[in-house]
Amino acid sequence: MLTQDSELVPVPAWRFAFLAFSCRGWWSITAKMLRNLLALRQIGQRTISTTSRTHFKNRVAEKQKLFQEEDGIPVYLKGGIVDVILYRATMILTVGGAAYAIYQLAVASFPKKQD
Structure with missing residues (x-):
């Protein structure tokens, strides 16, 4: 309890240095994880593309003719x-x-x- 006569004792600044260091360390780790995640996403977008490398002949018309034939x-x-x-x-x-x-x-x- 504080009384009217007691003074607040100043807290040394070095005690807050650990808190500042730990927060700064946390942010740097988070930033590194985010950069790695974004790089991984870019790699995935490069390797998986929507265009096919091998082009197949469209045989739908041939199959339609075969299946619709009256035989x-x-x-x-x-x-x-x-x-x-x-x-x-x-x-x-x-x-x-x-x-x-x-x-x-x-x-x-x-x-x-x-x-």
């Missing part, structure tokens, strides 16, 4: 042998899965007899 082949098989293989594999898995599900339902509906 009696379903559209999901017009892509060639890969489409045929994928279609058949899907059908086999679908039919096999349905048969297995029905089998498991039949097994579950007839419980084993207790001896």
Whole structure:
């Protein structure tokens, strides 16, 4: 407590020097981090560009002509042998899965007899 007779004791200036140094150090570290972050952003913008290096031929018109042609082949098989293989594999898995599900339902509906 301070009384009317007591004086305020002056605080030496060296005690505030640490505070000033620590704040200045904090700002310099923050500035370095910000510079590094901006440099990293610029590097990312340079390496990732929106233009492609290899130019592909536009084959959309060819594919449209192929898929819109009336030749009696379903559209999901017009892509060639890969489409045929994928279609058949899907059908086999679908039919096999349905048969297995029905089998498991039949097994579950007839419980084993207790001896």
